[in-house]
Amino acid sequence: MAVVHQKTRVLCAMMMLIFICFVMVVSRNLGQHKANIQKVRVPSNRFWRWWKWSDSFWNREQQQLDLIYNPILKVTPTNDVEWLPGWLNDTQALKPCDPDNRVFSQVGDYNTLPQRFQDFLLYMRCRTYPILINQPHVCDNRPFLLLAIKSLVPHFDRRQAIRQSWGQAGNVANRTVVTVFLLGATTSADHFPDLSGMLSHEVELHRDLLQWDYRDSFFNLTIKETLFLEWFSRHCSNAHYVLKGDDDVFINTWQIIHYLTNLPEVLTKDLFVGDVIQNASPHRDHRLKYFIPKSVFVGEYPPYAGGGGYLYSGSLALRLNKVSQQVALFPIDDVYTGMCLRKLGLVPEKHRGFRTFDVDKKYWKNPCVYKNLILVHSRTPQEMIQIWSWLVDPDLDCQ
Structure with missing residues (x-):
């Protein structure tokens, strides 16, 4: 009988031990399951903080x-963000x-x-203006280089000097070059005479003018920029490269083609070169042409190429057109282009051949100086023709 009681006690002890082990296993599994279904804890850092709305x-x-x-x-609005004003x-x-x-x-x-x-x-929000004069087929032959020159209606002499010198359209150094002049509208309110008759004759004679119906003023040069990019995307998207410049600069077209022909292909997609200005800030003196008040803009300017002229690829021009819709219009066009480049994650490259602040005056009459440059600002129509005659002279020796 004692043996039976002993066996019973041993059996009970074993069952109790098994039960305790079972409870421990279940408890552990439940704990692991709870741990697995816990919500991911977001670090308490403030990286994705909402900005403070600017006063400008x-x-x-x-x-x-x-x-x-x-x-x-x-x-979505939360306690951590300052929502829309x-x-x-x-x-x-x-x-x-x-x-x-x-x-x-x-x-x-x-x-x-x-x-x-x-x-x-x-009218800062307005980007759409009707085109008055168009050249929709000027790029049908897929130009290697498009010269897009900002001009004003009265500047007949500048345009003609460009046509007779560095802006000659056709075959240059075995490359197809096309030239267009970008115009807005001039009004009597800005004391311009009515030159519509002469302009019509110029259009018929040269077929290289683009004109939009907006007031052609210094602050509207940004409009000229965005309208050109839109036109390029519609009518000239097959052009390999674009030189955008003013009508008072001298451009060495031969040197541009030489530079582009020898450019490694890997550098062509994002190409944007010029006389780059860095670490610039707005001018606060209201007497200056480039005056920008704090009530309108605060901050530093991005790196940008001087508006006298810069060179970029056709593929980049298409991207600039798209991204410009995401950048508020700014009254200084070259700064605005720098803003668009920054939006694309790009920085313009400085090229020593661009001299938007001119060369030393003692070199003005030296033909060999111009042979190695791409752009010089500024030159009169007579000086453009003279410099071009130097460069095309087969006897010019700059060794």
Whole structure:
């Protein structure tokens, strides 16, 4: 009988031990399951913080565009973000080319700004203007180089000097070159005479003018830039390269073609070269041509090439056209182009052949100086023709 009781106690002890082990295993598995279904803990850093809305008008306009085009910024309001201010909703019903009356209240010193600035701010959102003169087939032969020259209607002599010198269209150094001149509209309000008759004759004679129906002014050069990029995308997207310049610069077309022909293919896609300006800030003196008030823009400018002229690839021109829709118009066109490049993650490259601030005056009459340069600013129509005659002279010896 004692043996039976002993066996029973041993059996009970074994069953109890098995039960305890079972409970421990189940508890451990449950703990692991709970650990596996826990929500991922987000680090408590503030990397994706919402920015502070700027007090300057252009910066706020750019912040709004960033909201539209940057999906990272399309967040839901939480306690961690400062959500949209009320003034942002006022733009929803605003037609882009109607006067933007918000500027009266949002730009504190609006009434004291120069008239050109007031006009720019009122129509800063407008990007669409009808084309008056077009050359839709000028690039049918897929040009190697497109010379796109900013000009004004009255500058007949400059355009003709360019046609007779460095802007000669056709076959240059066995490469196809096409030249177009970019014009806006001139009005009596800006004290321009009516030159429409002469312009019509010029169009018929040369077929190289592009004109849009907007007021051709210094602050509207940015409009000229965006309208050209749109035109390029529609009518000249097969051009390999673009030289964009003013009508008072001298350009060594031979040197451009030599430079591009010897350029490694890997560098052509993102090519953008010129006389690059870095670490520049807005001028705050209202007496200066490039004056930008703090009420309109704060911050430093991105690296940009001087607007006298710069060279870039046709493929980059197409991307600049697209990205320009994501950058608020700025009243200085070369700075604006630098902003568009930055939006693409690119930086313009400085090239010693671009002299937008001219060369030393003692070298002005030296033909060999121009032979090794790409662009010099500025030259009169007579000087352009003279310099070109030096360069095409077969007896010119610059050894």
